[in-house]
Amino acid sequence: MNATNEALPVLVIGAGPAGLAAAAHLIERGLEPLVLETGPAAADAVRQWSHVRLFSTWSELIDPAAEKILAPTGWTAPNGATYPSGGDWAELYLQPLADVLGDRVRYGATVTGVSRAGRDRVVDADREAQPFTVRVVGADGSEERLLARAVIDASGTWSTPSPIGGDGLPALGEQAASDRISYRIPDLKDPAVRARYAGRRTAVIGSGASAFTALAYLADLAKAADGSGTHAVWILRRGISGSTFGGGSADQLPARGALGLAAKAAVDDGHADAVTGFRTDAVERDTDGRLVLVAEDGRRLDPVDEVIVLTGLRPDLSFVNELRLGLDERLQAPIALAPLIDPNQHSCGTVYPHGVNELSHPEKDLYLVGMKSYGRAPTFLAMTGYEQVRSIAAHLAGDHDAAQRVELTLPETGVCGGAGLFDQPAAAEDTGGCCAAPATLTIGAPAATSGGC
Template identity: 50%
Template structure:
């Protein structure tokens, strides 16, 4: 609950994506003042990068209850709950109308990238009167202008899209990786290879790294470009079973179709697979030479462009002056970490959780959404919606509502790699063969 000393300041929500706007909707319904700080120039700005991608989760799992109530009161009509939206459709049909509602619009500030969160006048070593001191959030615009904002509470829904995992071994950048990115030899995650980024890959030698469904969809799209595009698929694992799934016998029809198509392309030789392939460094100017170690020794593969699909991690430097309690493995809130560890859990097996599980020693500070899952690729939007509902209830002093956590997830939710941490399960009734559908 907000303290009297800080309640004169708004609750600051970092990020105007699906979970950030959901938090704003719940705070609005609770009558709590809030301010949403968004680094981009529009709601769901990061989604524009992967908007061509079709989600595996139908609309029924992508709409927050409070947001829907506000929208429908304004005359909005919900999309078909069984349809699978693309990222662009998610923005255009849901997030943009939500951000434009009078209850939210005046409290959203764009071009306001958060660079640091602390307590006003004190660093993390100071304890006296800490909980009574407002948060200080430092923002920066695209032209470098800085501004400080005071807050009674902070909900960090900034996601992980801007911090993809390195391509090198041991969780580190490979030597030469930064230079290869700067030279355009390594693309951003999930490029639109059939649209916006077609010229970058068509007719080229292309390597895709990663063993999840994001990699699989990119590979399928590349195969549509024709035989002049030479495709190499490099994975660290020795076994591709998790990607192929069980074909027609798979519980998730969309995932089964995805795996079956990919297996056919590999078996036919259209896609060349390099397993147990660990990248050690990059070199080259006119082309990209990928140096790696394999069970057979060192290997070099020369390509024109590399597409990374190896997951994401949370950006925590901006929170370095806060007292956080994070799981040492997945970098999620400590109580949440064991519940989402991908070695033991899939999307559908994660227990519902709310404010108590997400709390840190830093009172009234919360990490939610994709970022709350740290490095675990098992997040569903529906999970984030319930997180912020519980937090808003707690901040409003409604302990019973905060603790009454309920969440119905798809029983068949299975995750491998994802859209910045997001994992979505497809409806069985929908065939998305050939669509770019992230896990």
């Protein structure tokens, strides 16, 4: 990289947990970040699930470099042993961090394309000497081009939920039935949302932490005075095994373990029926306008009033299409990272902490971080994203020893087969696993997933 490029900022896409942490680490390393956020405030995606409680405590959700930047302002970290909601995370930590960063964060700025100046993805000549060129559309529709020495894409996966279809495509009739289908955990404290599900029969599709949360919420509604007749139909693409409900009391994130047990209680107490081995092919309407789900094997479920689809999230790669990405063909995660997170193979234990080595692409100085780095894999912790950006910032600053070090110890998941998402509100396809179900099914207050790193 020439001296002219080194004077350019490191462009960070997304002012969520990973993006803001990246900016903090870059500043700590003497590098200048510029964070572009589509929404009108920091953590726009997190705010969209503000009603959901995280299963990580505050002590696991604050990045060390970010805390150093916040400390001189008089900011005080919340009680590290408590569990915030998404709204708490955004208002009490992420927005204050963005405020400290000041003009380094731009809102209403949507990245529509990233390339190399004067080079499309085909051209080799003098490629790495060229700065990145980033096309941005403002909230008012104005367009501009920015130059950057490096690009850290922390835009997450929240904007692209997976569809109903068992083949990864929208089911036949899914779009036509969109008025009865949601891809988010419902906020049952909102009167309008509560009325939508109260006394209704709702299909919940998915097998991860978000599905657990939705089942627990609907079970609570069924027990409320205004929720008589509320019932859930839990649709799983595979069967129920010992690992379906997560690690229970064996999980070192206790709130995550309790969440799976709450979902099990919803089934055991009769508030939800589980339908296994059901891969949806079509969504039809009966004569009363209710929805009928049809499986690939021809099975038809009894009509439901609403469908909540929590079958995972996937990365939007459209705006980095002119760059040379090295992605696993299944997970759409960086090739070196994919074997560490593959839910088809990953069993009990932790995902090994990783950094610049696993996140590098053929396109030098381009990095996908946070939940986006995991592609379609479901297992992600906010702490993992913070370690990613720490390593990348050290590498960009030339401190290769620090970039190679592992400065993170992850808790044991207590989960096999990637059945639940760690700190991300969506669900992966059901998977098998090796963990036995916990012997004691004492259920505490359920905590839900966090997200958007």
